[in-house]
Amino acid sequence: MEAVIRVEGLGKTYKSGLVALDHVDLEVKRGEIFALLGPNGAGKTTLISVVCGIVNPTRGRVLVDGHDVVREYKAARKKIGLVPQELATDAFESVVDTVTFSRGLFGKAPNPGHIEQVLKSLSLWDKRKSKIIELSGGMKRRVLIAKALAHEPEILFLDEPTAGVDVELRRDMWKLIGRLRETGVTIILTTHYIEEAEEMADRVGVIDKGRLILVEEKHALMRKLGKRKLTLTLAEPLAAVPAALGEWDLSLADEGHSLVYTFDAKAERTGIPSLLRKMQEEGIAFSDLDASKSSLEDIFVDLVRKDGR
Numbered sequence: 001m002e003a004v005i006r007v008e009g010l011g012k013t014y015k016s017g018l019v020a021l022d023h024v025d026l027e028v029k030r031g032e033i034f035a036l037l038g039p040n041g042a043g044k045t046t047l048i049s050v051v052c053g054i055v056n057p058t059r060g061r062v063l064v065d066g067h068d069v070v071r072e073y074k075a076a077r078k079k080i081g082l083v084p085q086e087l088a089t090d091a092f093e094s095v096v097d098t099v100t101f102s103r104g105l106f107g108k109a110p111n112p113g114h115i116e117q118v119l120k121s122l123s124l125w126d127k128r129k130s131k132i133i134e135l136s137g138g139m140k141r142r143v144l145i146a147k148a149l150a151h152e153p154e155i156l157f158l159d160e161p162t163a164g165v166d167v168e169l170r171r172d173m174w175k176l177i178g179r180l181r182e183t184g185v186t187i188i189l190t191t192h193y194i195e196e197a198e199e200m201a202d203r204v205g206v207i208d209k210g211r212l213i214l215v216e217e218k219h220a221l222m223r224k225l226g227k228r229k230l231t232l233t234l235a236e237p238l239a240a241v242p243a244a245l246g247e248w249d250l251s252l253a254d255e256g257h258s259l260v261y262t263f264d265a266k267a268e269r270t271g272i273p274s275l276l277r278k279m280q281e282e283g284i285a286f287s288d289l290d291a292s293k294s295s296l297e298d299i300f301v302d303l304v305r306k307d308g309r
Ligand SMILES: Nc1ncnc2c1ncn2[C@@H]1O[C@H](COP(=O)(O)OP(=O)(O)OP(=O)(O)O)[C@@H](O)[C@H]1O
Pocket: 014, 015, 016, 018, 019, 020, 038, 039, 040, 041, 042, 043, 044, 045, 046, 047
């Protein structure tokens, strides 16, 4: 698929000397949902801000649909809708005026039909005449999305779209993002909820300390790095993993009441039958067992921990 965003050798050093981005290369494909994951302070917002032309890069360049974000700022920015973390808008304006104004900022001709459709899709139509200040936090979040969609962008950036929203609104937003993708919009989101990336993303990028440490198709990532776990509830608790079971990757949990065996999700031979045989030989009985797969969250935590070493 064709790249709609090209990030080449991007670096950002803030005046304080802090290196927020360190040689980032990335291509985002047209029509995909790309999730950018990373711990606090990793550089996610800085990267989005450079791509959106809000922060100037120190090195490298960004092309948005072929337009350089610095030299051809207007043309590049017109393609992009940005949903920031915080609402910076006139609290005393009405919803419909705020959203209509956002469209005008990009030099687009008025289109009340489009604004109506955006407001309806975000369940804001009934509130269109309300002042922003009168809305709940979740509704303000919807207004941010409506503003970003007002000028019919081809690329939508969502910075922490569901931070602090309730479960219902989160599900609604996921549905909305899914519908936008169906219309061909490219979506880039940052999130701390790995579940969100697991639910929606086609590809995942992990950023840590300003470096993009991994970009991978989500399912491939989960296949490649996923681990499976077998948890055995022991009949009698153990103080330590017995030496006789040293050849398996075992740990104790639940104050010695559970034995956890971690193994490669893609391995042909799991090692479970031999482990169970050995346990029987050693007289270690279990009363229950449970198998699980690692989530994207486990994989992410593991990656960032390894990067820190
Ligand atoms: N204007 C600025 N001046 C100086 N340093 C900054 C500025 N903006 C961000 N930083 C620093 O750059 C680093 C990256 O910040 P950034 O906001 O991009 O991270 P993030 O991944 O979005 O974090 P979070 O998940 O907490 O939102 C941090 O160390 C931050 O303190």
